[in-house]
Amino acid sequence: MRYVEVKEVKETVKRLFLQANLELGEGVLEALKRAREEEKNALAKRTLDLLIENALFAKAEGLPICQDTGLAIVIMEIGQGIAFKGGSLREAVEEGVREAYSEGFFRKSVCHPFSRKNTGDNTPVILHLEVTEGDKVRVIVFPKGGGSENKSLAQVLPPYAGREGVVEFVLKTVKEAGPDPCPPLIIGVGIGGNLETSSLLAKKALLRPLGKPNPDPELQGLEEEILRKVNALGIGPQGFGGMTTALACHVMLMPCHIASLPVSVNLQCHAHRWKEAYL
């Protein structure tokens, strides 16, 4: 058994959020630059230039890439050989977020669903805990904005809808979202499981570095097909038109019930940022 102080968790969560809000995730800037080279539409090129400039300026000036510093998502993979000591794990994670959002001059964007009263410190955190083998703790922090989440969708399709039905559902989701989720997008697709696991898979799919291929060749083919079809929609950066509607599509899949074909599409904007560390 290895003991981890919850204070160490708090400091890690804080440090990662302070970094994540200022810097694009792995491979995103490269993907934007590549799209800029390939784009033909003049307004789309100008827009991609501003996005690239924004990323560089944010990092240099220590400003958040986007004013929507998001709901604070934390995913922890906890080795089964680990025990936490020194207080409450959840409280440590919440405190890490509180301190990061205060000291980083980040916007607090969490409120009561009806009264819309702001909680004031960007908590509660959306916390996903998983038990893994070994004695390490992996901490992933993922600030995610409201605009792209608002246009994300989950549906349980009938089994006969098949692969084609999934592609159609993704295209429909992106098309209806149009300019609203801030394209160019990263499209996370979760297939299988049930309603909530497909949504979690779609979210986790977003966290693969851009440019890193899917290890499953069949899913890699599906990702390429979706990306090609999405970019043929002509929505373009910010919906101004052009061939860069999405930078990437990432798919995760698991078995599902014999009666169902669950699929979730988690749209993410170009300001895609996350950080991780091991304890």
Added chain:
Amino acid sequence: MRERRMKTPLSEEEILSLRSGDFVMLSGIVFTARDVAHRRLIDLIGQGRPLPFDPKGQVIYYAGPCPTPPGKVIGSIGPTTSGRMDPFTPQLLALGIKGTIGKGKRSKEVKEALIRHKAVYFATIGGAGAILSRYVKRASIIAFEDLGPEAITELEVEDFPLVVINDAYGGDLYEGHRFQLPLDDKGDPQ
């Protein structure tokens, strides 16, 4: 792609010279207002009370900035999704607001009101809040300070980058075609 430079307040002549797809660098004063601030503005109108600013020829920016770090004019300040303000926009356009800035699609009612009141809807670059803060030269909260990031802030901007989405003729960049007012029995716009 046509490029234009403009300064607020915007005249009817300037509005009528704009077409969807134009790239505009805007200078002058704009006012931030988003969800709750809009509800309060509409309440003031309903009560027959004055708005916190004179709306004639003015521009509203749908934004809720990050807190201002020390030594900066303002924190990151990109646009929020405009569609949520749709139910309130026609009333504000009727009072003389000439432009709104945000991101994303507008409702049929807003597009109709833009034609009727000769106004435009601009998008700026969503998710580019850091670089957009560089075009803000001065910022001061003028109303609803209790709303935090949702307070109404008067911004002085210089060459703030915008794209005309919906012009005063029904042009719609997102749809790639012209939006038309519904026709009456005689085939005239209502």
